[in-house]
Amino acid sequence: MTETNDTKKIISDLFHQHADLLYNYAITRINDSQQAEDLVQETFISALKNYENFKGESKASTWLIAILKNKIIDIYRKKVREFKQESLDTLAFTDNYFDEKGHWKKGSYPGPWKSDAIDEQDRDEFYKILQKCLSRLKEIQRIAFVMKHLDDAETEEICKELEITASNYWVLIHRAKLQLRDCLEKNWINV
Amino acid sequence: MKKVMISCEEATAMVVKKHSEPLTFSDRLRLWMHLAICKLCALFAKQSQIIDDAAASLDESIPAKMPESARARILQELQK
Numbered sequence: 001m002t003e004t005n006d007t008k009k010i011i012s013d014l015f016h017q018h019a020d021l022l023y024n025y026a027i028t029r030i031n032d033s034q035q036a037e038d039l040v041q042e043t044f045i046s047a048l049k050n051y052e053n054f055k056g057e058s059k060a061s062t063w064l065i066a067i068l069k070n071k072i073i074d075i076y077r078k079k080v081r082e083f084k085q086e087s088l089d090t091l092a093f094t095d096n097y098f099d100e101k102g103h104w105k106k107g108s109y110p111g112p113w114k115s116d117a118i119d120e121q122d123r124d125e126f127y128k129i130l131q132k133c134l135s136r137l138k139e140i141q142r143i144a145f146v147m148k149h150l151d152d153a154e155t156e157e158i159c160k161e162l163e164i165t166a167s168n169y170w171v172l173i174h175r176a177k178l179q180l181r182d183c184l185e186k187n188w189i190n191v
Numbered sequence: 192m193k194k195v196m197i198s199c200e201e202a203t204a205m206v207v208k209k210h211s212e213p214l215t216f217s218d219r220l221r222l223w224m225h226l227a228i229c230k231l232c233a234l235f236a237k238q239s240q241i242i243d244d245a246a247a248s249l250d251e252s253i254p255a256k257m258p259e260s261a262r263a264r265i266l267q268e269l270q271k
Contacts, residue, residue, distance in 0.1 A: 008269065008270060011269055012266060012269050012270065015265065015266060015269060019257045019262055019265070020254065020255070020256050020257055022257075023255060023256070023257035023261075024250065024254045024255045024256075025250065027255045028249055028250055028255070033258075037257065037258070037261040037265070040257065040261075040265065041261075041264075041265045041268060044265060044268075044269055045268065045269070048269060097200075098198070098199060098200040101198060102197075102198025102199055102200035102201060103198060103199050103200075104199050104231050104232075109231055110231050110234040110235045110238060111234070112234060113238060113241070118241065118245065123252070124252070124253060126245060127245065127249065127252035127253050128253065130242070130245055130246070130249065131249070131253075145246070148211065149243055149246035149247060149249075150246060150247070150249055150250065152247070155211050155212065170204065170207070170208060173207055173211075174203065174204045174207045174208075177203075177207050177239055177242065178203065180242055181235065181238050181239065181242060184238075184242065185238075
């Protein structure tokens with residue numbers, strides 16, 4: 001079926017309205033601007049082809065985000081598959097912050113931060129550094145962290161989508177958090 | 192019977208897990224005892240919460256705009 005000019009017009013209008021929203025959603029989850037642009041393009045092309053399925057029961061932006069989200073999960077799944085099981089198993093032992101008894105190693109002690117919460121004036125700076133630190137994580141850790149904290153997915157759902165075991169998942173999230181905390185402390189001048 | 196005193200590595204793993212799902216009663220107790228005496232892990236727990244709160248609102252934090260060149264290119268694709 002070919003898309004009518006009417007549909008093209010509607011989708012182009014939606015693009016004008018929501019391009020930034022979708023781009024922002026993609027770039028926060030996919031650490032690559034070129035790939036984020038491509039994903040937004042694919043999303044709108046899917047939307048154009050499947051416009052008849054959009055019943056208008058949800059907001060157009062919600063519908064578009066749902067299409068984009070599926071495409072992102074496909075990429076995540078592929079990336080996690082490329083990451084071999086043995087690498088998953090050894091991840092617990094890399095970048096170790098603890099000695100053989102499980103105590104904090106000297107030099108990786110958490111230091112006190114300036115305040116218990118982020119001040120209004122520090123927010124933008126903090127978020128920028130958080131994004132930078134997220135981009136430094138191993139891809140697979142970043143994916144697990146993003147699904148958990150940005151998309152608020154259940155552990156079970158994440159393990160199913162990524163085809164990993166719960167214990168792999170806990171190791172990923174634990175190491176991700178240790179590294180993020182360390183990176184924030186080293187890079188955030190206001191702590 | 193599990194050991195009562197847990198290591199910092201175990202304690203930080205429990206802190207992270209606690210954000211997602213409830214711990215068993217015995218784990219809660221062991222974590223509580225550890226955090227009561229270990230300042231480093233108590234700091235980790237506090238900072239871990241700050242990170243989680245910030246991550247949850249990362250989408251709205253510094254909205255990225257799509258570059259003009261990409262906008263133009265995609266719009267052209269959509270009109271083909």
